[in-house]
Amino acid sequence: MPESATLTASFQALRDRATSGMPPPVPGPDDAPAALTDTIGATILPRVVTLAAEDGSRVDLTVRNRRVLGVASIHPPDLWQGPVAPAEAGSDAGPEDFAQPLARAVLAVSARGSVRIGSRLPEGPIPAISVKGYPATQLSGAIETIRTEPQVHPVHRFRDACQGHARAWSGEEAGVDIPEGGKVDEPWISARLSEWSAAAGDTMDMRFVRVGGAPPAALALAAAGGECCVVACHEPDDFDRLEAALLTLRDQSGGI
Amino acid sequence: MASDSRQKTQAAVDALREDVTTCTLAMAVDVETGLVLCTDTASTLPHDMLERMSDTARADLSAPWIAAMGGADRPVSVTRIDSEGHTTALQPAGGEEIVICRSTAAPDHAALGRAAGAIFDVLSSTEGA
Numbered sequence: 001m002p003e004s005a006t007l008t009a010s011f012q013a014l015r016d017r018a019t020s021g022m023p024p025p026v027p028g029p030d031d032a033p034a035a036l037t038d039t040i041g042a043t044i045l046p047r048v049v050t051l052a053a054e055d056g057s058r059v060d061l062t063v064r065n066r067r068v069l070g071v072a073s074i075h076p077p078d079l080w081q082g083p084v085a086p087a088e089a090g091s092d093a094g095p096e097d098f099a100q101p102l103a104r105a106v107l108a109v110s111a112r113g114s115v116r117i118g119s120r121l122p123e124g125p126i127p128a129i130s131v132k133g134y135p136a137t138q139l140s141g142a143i144e145t146i147r148t149e150p151q152v153h154p155v156h157r158f159r160d161a162c163q164g165h166a167r168a169w170s171g172e173e174a175g176v177d178i179p180e181g182g183k184v185d186e187p188w189i190s191a192r193l194s195e196w197s198a199a200a201g202d203t204m205d206m207r208f209v210r211v212g213g214a215p216p217a218a219l220a221l222a223a224a225g226g227e228c229c230v231v232a233c234h235e236p237d238d239f240d241r242l243e244a245a246l247l248t249l250r251d252q253s254g255g256i
Numbered sequence: 257m258a259s260d261s262r263q264k265t266q267a268a269v270d271a272l273r274e275d276v277t278t279c280t281l282a283m284a285v286d287v288e289t290g291l292v293l294c295t296d297t298a299s300t301l302p303h304d305m306l307e308r309m310s311d312t313a314r315a316d317l318s319a320p321w322i323a324a325m326g327g328a329d330r331p332v333s334v335t336r337i338d339s340e341g342h343t344t345a346l347q348p349a350g351g352e353e354i355v356i357c358r359s360t361a362a363p364d365h366a367a368l369g370r371a372a373g374a375i376f377d378v379l380s381s382t383e384g385a
Contacts, residue, residue: 188324195320206337209322210365213330213349219321243362246337 025054025114032110032117033143039117040136041066046126047119048072053112059105062122067091067133071102072122078244079105081161091134095142099134103142154252155227161245162220162231165238168193171227183215183234193230196221200228204253208243220246224253262293264378270295272357272371279368280341281358284375285310288352312336313345313354333365344368348376 026032036051043063052058060072071086080086082101089098159169168176168189176186200223209219218239220231273282273295283294316334335344346355355372
């Protein structure tokens with residue numbers, strides 16, 4: 001058997017295993033979010049409801065009484081663009097922490113085509129009865145809001161995903177944001193933005209700088225379509241998250 | 257460079273490519289001697305491509321924001337993210353040598369730092385010899 005045929009067969013086996021027990025794909029990507037909320041709306045007893053695309057991206061939701069209790073898992077992790085991690089984002093939290101990131105993740109998986117929706121019994125502990133959860137009907141509204149919101153430039157979305165760090169940006173909008181107690185000041189970050197704006201081309205350009213020693217520091221530099229952004233970070237625990245945000249920007253900037 | 261030192265450097269470059277799981281190309285550049293040692297998953301590599309990567313890494317590591325971050329006397333890594341993946345250039349504190357790692361995804365920076373450190377150690381011991 002030729003090598004390419006062997007690889008294809010292995011991939012097929014993996015795909016079959018990943019989708020076994022799942023119903024046929026939802027007809028079109030536009031129908032997937034509504035089909036998901038319909039499934040959640042029809043679920044009374046505790047279940048894990050899964051939205052999965054053929055490429056392996058998926059969102060697993062713990063559901064009870066027609067409400068989403070929480071995000072059981074999400075893959076790839078950068079599908080979640082909320083200010084707090086999905087495991088920490090309670091379904092009773094505000095829309096910025098839960099409903100909006102969830103709606104974006106649902107739309108992102110749906111856009112990847114050949115989407116399946118299934119449900120299974122939860123394997124881990126189920127959230128306490130005091131957790132009310134997020135109603136399926138409101139999730140539909142959050143998805144529709146995100147779907148119809150004006151297109152945000154990917155560099156602005158990157159900037160917004162880096163809240164809490166020193167940031168400076170230029171282009172159609174310009175601004176600087178220095179969090180309280182930050183280790184750099186406005187002139188410093190503005191100077192880095194000027195240098196970066198002069199160096200970055202018109203095409204997409206992204207770099208992530210890490211400087212070791214004490215204290216360690218990182219600088220994320222992003223430019224696309226005439227928009228530039230610089231983000232400084234001094235918390236090593238956040239370095240990987242910041243680099244992942246650049247990766248998300250690259251994936252979202254295909255059309256630029 | 258003596259053949260023994262060259263072999264040690266090559267072994268350290270090979271180790272980087274094996275230790276950093278998503279790495280497809282590892283490269284060491286000794287700026288003083290112009291030495292370039294490389295290992296990758298492809299069978300052949302165009303020389304001009306290696307030169308371009310080396311020039312780009314050198315430019316990235318001498319960008320003005322590096323000095324502003326105190327990178328002149330501290331270890332630095334610069335990762336370029338593009339449609340083909342990640343290309344990370346590393347330089348030791350106060351050193352001129354460069355290690356380049358191209359990877360399909362964000363590399364494990366701890367593993368990359370360790371492997372690059374081993375290459376820098378070999379290169380600096382060669383200089384002292």
